[in-house]
Amino acid sequence: MRRAVIQIRSDADEISAIGAMGQRFADAWNRGAKGAGAPFILTFSSASQLFSVISPKRWELIEGLQGLGPSSIRGLARALGRDVKRVHEDVSTLMEWGLIEKDETGRVAVPFDEIEADFILKGAAA
Secondary structure (H helix, E strand, O other): OOEEEEEEOOHHHHHHHHHHHHHHHHHHHHHOOOOOOOOEEEEEOOHHHHHHHOOHHHHHHHHHHHHHOOEOHHHHHHHHOOOHHHHHHHHHHHHHOOOOEEOOOOOEEOOOOEEEEEOOOOOOOO
16 A cells, blocks of 8 residues: 655754654665655645645545546546646646656556645644
């Protein structure tokens, strides 16, 4: 099963995130595979950055594409009831971020069986 994790980490969490990334690399290396079983991790520095990339329409597109399976952009636009040009723009953005891939026939798909969102909001220190 391929899994993606979308997370928000502030600069204060950067050192911790770098350590976690190093541990994931070491785990993959020790397994002798390039990330086999390790999730694809997409980290944003703020909620505003996350929402600029994954807008409600783009999230709807991801959900729709997961339900449809591999599809042409035109077919996806038809299924979502959206303009082909706008769907193409959204697909292009999501491909840049690795959340959608295009196969050899030109169809697009979400390459993950599961996408997890991991957000932590901390209060002021007491």
